[in-house]
Amino acid sequence: MFEESIVRWGTHSAKWDLLAADLGQDALSLSVADMEFATCPAVSRAITRACEPGIFGYTEVFDDFREAVRGWQARRHGWSPAVGDVHFFPRIVQCVSALCAIVLPGQLGRTPRxxxxxPAYGPIIEVVKRAGCELRxxxxxxxxxRVVIPEQRFAEAMRDADLLLWCNxxxxxxxxxxxxxxxxVSxxxxxxxxxxxxxxxxxxFQRPGRNGYRPLAIHSQQLWESGRLIQCCSPGKTFNSAGLEASAIVVRGVLGARLEEAKRLMGLHNPNFFAIPAAIAAWNEGDEWVDQLRERxxxxxxxxxxxxxxxxxxARVVDPDxxxxxxxDARSYLPSATLLAEAVARSRVAVSAGEDFGEQYEGFFRINVALxxxxxxxxxxxxxxxxxxLSVH
Ligand SMILES: Cc1ncc(COP(=O)(O)O)c(C=O)c1O
Structure with missing residues (x-):
């Protein structure tokens, strides 16, 4: 398992057909965060089953989706949220958009801080900027x-802020x-x-022997109970199913209801036809496959x-948890974006450029090792x- 090289040219893949298109047929890609591994067999089976009637009508979210979220969280992360606190969103980025462009401005009567x-994941930053928020x-x-939070600066930024976009x-x-x-943080x-x-x-994707992942919701009961903590979960990365568009937004009380309303305003009713069966199969049947994937x-x-x-x-290479x-951080070798682009063209290996995560990260790059x-x-x-x-040294 996880050894076969799967050809993805011609599948409308953003990672290949768009971003590696100029590198030629023998290109390799370490860019966009989807994996070069076929998904868990249970997910493929669920999709095949869903295809059988040959009708691809509107679908809806039922408690089996919410139960699957709770089961996965309980087994994998020791957290058992109430089923009523689980909300479906196609994508996490859309939830951030709902929050920044609709929910918080409605609550505050102004644009949020x-x-x-x-560095930060670019498409989320883009959504915050497009919503007109003050971004700190x-x-x-x-x-x-090393990766260290500058405590004083962080505390100052939080002082009169409305929203923290945390990523863990x-x-x-x-x-x-x-x-x-x-x-x-809490x-x-x-x-x-x-x-x-x-x-x-x-x-x-936490690694053995490293800092262990815990949802903030169980770490800080008080924050969770305040109703101001939104936990975002998704099978998208874990099961290589990002294109199916299913995520679970878990939040207590009125904020969940407001996000549901914003979702309607954005016209996001009825999930993608395959989103729900695939997510349920992943979360109910995917444990063993994920254990093997994590070893790989x-x-x-x-x-x-x-x-x-x-x-x-x-170079400064962060060994991730x-x-x-x-x-x-490859600035000692390739201080400019142009030089990195040249290295990519010459090697025919796509990577994600540092500037995608913040303009000051020219000369940095990110690689994806899921291949x-x-x-x-x-x-x-x-x-x-x-x-x-190409190095300047
Ligand atoms: C930190 C982070 N958040 C969100 C996303 C995108 O999630 P979605 O497709 O559900 O919007 C990604 C994708 O790479 C990511 O890395």
Missing amino acids: VVTLD RVPLDLSEG PHNPTGRVWTSEELDM ALALTYGVTVLSDDIHAD IDANLRVAVARLREELPL GTYLVWV PERDLERALERLCEAILA
Whole structure:
């Protein structure tokens, strides 16, 4: 399992047919965060079953979806939210949009002030900006390859903020936040009355022996009970099913009702035909497959971090606690976006450029290691060779 190289050209893939199109047929891609592994057999079976009648009409969300969310959270993460607190959204990005463009402005009578840590996942930042919010981006301290929250700056940003966009495990650094960091976040949110959206889309990829993932909701009961904590869960990364568009937004009380109303305003009623059966199969039947996947990812991360550190000793390579992503500060070699683009073209290996996560990250890049190990090794070899050939050193 996880060894077959699957050809995805011609599937309307954003990662391949758009972003790797200029690199030629022997391109390898370490960019967009979907995996090069076929999904769990239970998910494929659910989709095949759904196809059988040959009718692709409107679908609806029932308690079997909400129960599947609760079951997965309870078994995997020790959290058992009430079924009534689970809300379907096609995508987490749409939930952020509903919150920033509709729910919070309606509540506050003005545009919201939003805090996030940098580097940050670009499409969420885009949504916040397009909603006209005041965006406060607090840069993480990334010196020495560590990932540290600058506490004072973070606390200042939170002081009169309306929303914290929290991401755990963090994309792109792969950091899983410690109990102390979660304590700090919940204390600040409670003190200043800030709503927290915890985007935990990468939650299932924690690595053995590293900081363990815990949902903020169980870490801070008080924050959860305040009704100002939104937990975002998704099978999208875990089961390589992002294109099916299913996520679960878990929140107590009136904020959940407001998000449901905003969803209607956005015209997001009736999920994609395959979203619900696939999500239910994933969460009810996917445990064993995910356990095996996590072993593969952990092994690939070890390969990638070791290789990058050996070949590019002047780069700062973050060894992640979770996710299948590695964040690299390669400014010592390729200080500009143009040089990185040249290395990508020369190696025919696509990566995600640092600027996608904040404009100050020129010379950084993110790689995705969720591909067969043989392909990962070939990609790293080609990429490092091109970086060294173009290096300013
Ligand atoms: C941190 C994070 N949040 C959200 C998303 C996108 O989620 P969705 O497709 O449900 O909007 C991604 C995708 O890469 C991500 O990394």
